[in-house]
Structures are given as structure tokens and as C-alpha cells.
Amino acid sequence: MKILIAPDSFKESLAAEQVAFAIESGFREVFPNASYVCLPVADGGEGTTDSLVSATKGILHHESVTGPMGEAVKAQWGTLGRGQTAVIEMAAASGLERVAKEDRNPLLATSYGTGELIMAAMNQGIRHIIVGLGGSATNDAGAGMMQALGLKLSDAAGEELPPGGGALSRLAAIDTSALDPRLSQVKFEVACDVDNPLIGPQGASAVFGPQKGADSQMVSQLDANLAHFSDLIRQTTDLNVSQIPGAGAAGGLGAGFLAFTNAELKSGIDIVLDAVDIDSQLADTDLVITGEGRIDSQSIRGKTPVGVAKRAKLYKCPVIALAGSVEGNSGSIYEQGIDAVFSVVPGVMAIDDALQKAEVNIRERARNIAAVWALARG
Structure with missing residues (x-):
């Protein structure tokens, strides 16, 4: 048997x-x-990197990056067996477990460190990256991640937006001209463990905001901010990310990937099950x-x-x-x-x-x- x-x-x-x-x-x-x-x-959340690296006899790497509340943290990522594919968990850099319960605040939390992990993988010549979404402390729709990769988000005065989902209410312009040119050469497989849209009653803020420290008023504010960000994304890229299944994963990080990278959102568990054969x-x-x-x-x-x-x-x-x-x-x-x-x-x-x-x-x-x-x- x-x-x-x-x-x-x-x-x-x-x-x-x-x-x-x-x-x-x-x-x-x-x-x-x-x-x-x-x-x-794993399904794209915690444990995805370990599962895939172990199954393919790959290598774990460690980087010093920006944590969700702006602090320096050590975060791991992996290369799979043949060294041509990287696997990154956004939670490694920007996860909820990085923040004490009393300090959780999705208005301020940033996904910047996840962008730094992507940069580290690109610096090693990687052009295929599996990203596990899940367990995030953030609700910034990947704004921080993309800022780490060169995206310019500015307010009405032309000043760069500070970190966090709260600042998105002041967003006036998106400039993609300084994005790292290597991004266009990278294939991203984004492993989602949920299929929630970016905004609305089943969106990132309403469903997952409370576990990240958001009260009802904050949830409404965050949802409005993501809707505003989505509108500007549509004006900039002609892509409407607001209701795409999975766009709301990891505080909207799925939307950020769809808007600014060559990404495909896929079932996280299917990516892992295929990788472990x-x-x-x-x-x-x-x-x-x-x-x-x-x-x-x-x-x-x-x-x-x-x-x-x-x-x-x-x-x-x-x-x-x-x-x-x-x-x-x-x-x-x-x-x-x-x-x-x-x-x-x-x-x-x-x-x-x-x-x-x-x-x-x-x-x-x-x-x-x-x-x-x-x-x-x-």
C-alpha cells in the first residue's frame, strides 16, 4: 500500500x-x-520557498531588505535546482509575522522589501521568478515593491509618495520611465492562494485588512485608496486591475504585478504541485x-x-x-x-x-x- x-x-x-x-x-x-x-x-503563502527549494534540490539565499514597517530585516529567497528560476515569498520581506500585533498598521506598511528581493534575483541573472503571495502585512497594491524597482509615484507637488497604503490617497501621477529595464525580460509566475479582486466587499481591504490591524474606518479608507490607485493605473497602462481575480491577494500585490510586470497570476498550489511533480x-x-x-x-x-x-x-x-x-x-x-x-x-x-x-x-x-x-x- x-x-x-x-x-x-x-x-x-x-x-x-x-x-x-x-x-x-x-x-x-x-x-x-x-x-x-x-x-x-504550500499554496503560495508561507512555506512555498522551502517546499520548492527542497523538492528541486535548490539553494536558499539571504538578503538584508526593508521590512514592512521600514526596518531592516533578513529575508530568504531561493533558486530552484537548475539555477534558472527564483522563488520569492513576499511574506519573507513584507509579512504580517514581521510586525507585532500592537504595531500592525496597513496605512503605513510597505511592500518595498519584496521589490528588493526581486532586484537581488535579477542581479543574479534570473529571468523566471515564482512569487508567493500570502501572509502580507501590507495593503499598498504593490506600490512599495514597484518603487523599489524604479516606479515613480508622486503627489500633486511632484514629491515621491511615502510608504504605505494610506499615502495612495495623495497619488497624482505614475511614471514608469525609470522602471528597471530587466523587468521586461523577466517572466513572473505569481502564486495566489486566494482569488479576491482588488477592491469592493470581497477585495483586499475588506477581507484581509482587519487581520492586518485595520478597523472599519481604515478599511473604507484603504479600499478608496486602492480604487484611486487602480484608476491611475488604468489611465497609465490602459489596464483595469480592480476586479481581476487574485489582484487583491497580499494586500493588492497581485494588482501591482499585473499592472507593471510581465506577470501571470496562477493558483499557488498548482504551481507548487507541478514543481514537485x-x-x-x-x-x-x-x-x-x-x-x-x-x-x-x-x-x-x-x-x-x-x-x-x-x-x-x-x-x-x-x-x-x-x-x-x-x-x-x-x-x-x-x-x-x-x-x-x-x-x-x-x-x-x-x-x-x-x-x-x-x-x-x-x-x-x-x-x-x-x-x-x-x-x-x-
Whole structure:
């Protein structure tokens, strides 16, 4: 019997690789002689760089760049096995976890450091860059990123705009003439883990702004600022980015890529699954186990468990998903190819305890699932 284990990370608890090994450990208690393939994956958010570099035997690099609140931070990026493709997580430079909860402010947070990582990759001759969107602290539609790459954003007085989504209300002119000319030679594959548009009730500000520190008044302000930026982008490039699916990912970073680079927005999980060549493993697999920290109504919008399940169903493989928490109204995921979902938390416990005991809980839940699977197989 062959079991393919392809989970995402359990955020703030375990990396995807640790989750996969915990699941395998639990299953081995019941099926010690099964063949196990651990394939840690990601959907464009946290863990994408590690997953792709590990799967292709690539190299990790580290740069000193600008953090989301303007501080200097160390951020990693990777080159894949043959050295011709780079992978960058915007969260590495501009992520929410870079900012303490009490300091989070999307009016001020900037994606400038993400642009610096792109510059570092271009400086090494890279002309194919996979960018993972997700986990951002920003809501500037990639304005900071593009400023790092030479875009000029000025106010009515001709002064360069300061960082952050709040400053976009003062934007009067966009000048693309000083953009790094190498950008036109780079193919960007932008890995989205959501398909939200840039503005509106399902847009970047309304859906993701609150987790970045925005109250209701700030959400309205940010959404209006992104709408204004979108209008000026349309005037400058003839491209309307306001309602393109995925444009609202990572605080609108998807829109920035579409407007000013040779970018294609793609499902993040599909990019990763292709890169790790999951199809070659699925053809003779008997059971697939996937999962992530939380499974809820957002999971159907491009998250790892659903992406893995859809690919597995092409090969008629049964799929079981594990999660730290399962939202009560997440039933729609069963229509996406997942056959069963289990929370790994054994009972009521504090969040901190659940995070600390995640590895043990995953292993024990996996062991019990394996026992039921053994009974079902007779």
C-alpha cells in the first residue's frame, strides 16, 4: 500500500515537513510496512520557498531588505535546482509575522522589501521568478515593491509618495520611465492562494485588512485608496486591475504585478504541485493525506487541501484532510474532492496549548485514522 502525505504548514506551529513526518509516524503504528511518500507543499503563502527549494534540490539565499514597517530585516529567497528560476515569498520581506500585533498598521506598511528581493534575483541573472503571495502585512497594491524597482509615484507637488497604503490617497501621477529595464525580460509566475479582486466587499481591504490591524474606518479608507490607485493605473497602462481575480491577494500585490510586470497570476498550489511533480506519485497511490492549520469556507478559494484533493481525484485517489481547526460551515469542501476532514485537537484547549502540542496531536489523530482505514480495508 502506498500513502502520499502532502500537507501545508500549520501556521505558527509546524512547518509542512514536520506535519508530514508526524502524519507518517502515526500511520506507521498501524501500517509499518506501507510505502510512504512525504511531499510537503504550500499554496503560495508561507512555506512555498522551502517546499520548492527542497523538492528541486535548490539553494536558499539571504538578503538584508526593508521590512514592512521600514526596518531592516533578513529575508530568504531561493533558486530552484537548475539555477534558472527564483522563488520569492513576499511574506519573507513584507509579512504580517514581521510586525507585532500592537504595531500592525496597513496605512503605513510597505511592500518595498519584496521589490528588493526581486532586484537581488535579477542581479543574479534570473529571468523566471515564482512569487508567493500570502501572509502580507501590507495593503499598498504593490506600490512599495514597484518603487523599489524604479516606479515613480508622486503627489500633486511632484514629491515621491511615502510608504504605505494610506499615502495612495495623495497619488497624482505614475511614471514608469525609470522602471528597471530587466523587468521586461523577466517572466513572473505569481502564486495566489486566494482569488479576491482588488477592491469592493470581497477585495483586499475588506477581507484581509482587519487581520492586518485595520478597523472599519481604515478599511473604507484603504479600499478608496486602492480604487484611486487602480484608476491611475488604468489611465497609465490602459489596464483595469480592480476586479481581476487574485489582484487583491497580499494586500493588492497581485494588482501591482499585473499592472507593471510581465506577470501571470496562477493558483499557488498548482504551481507548487507541478514543481514537485505530484502527478508522477499519484498514479499508483492508494491514499492521500493533506491538511493545513485551519480548514474553513476560504479553503475552496485555492488553499492547499483542496488543491491537493483536486489533483488526487484525477487519479481516483481517496483524500483525507487534517486541520488544527475545522469551521462548522466548511461542508462545501467535500464537493472539491476531500472525502473526510478531521481536527487534530482532541478536545477543548487553549490556543497556545494546541500550538505547542500540535505534533503529538497530529501523530495521535493520524494513528486513529489509520486504524479506521485498516478496519475499512478488512
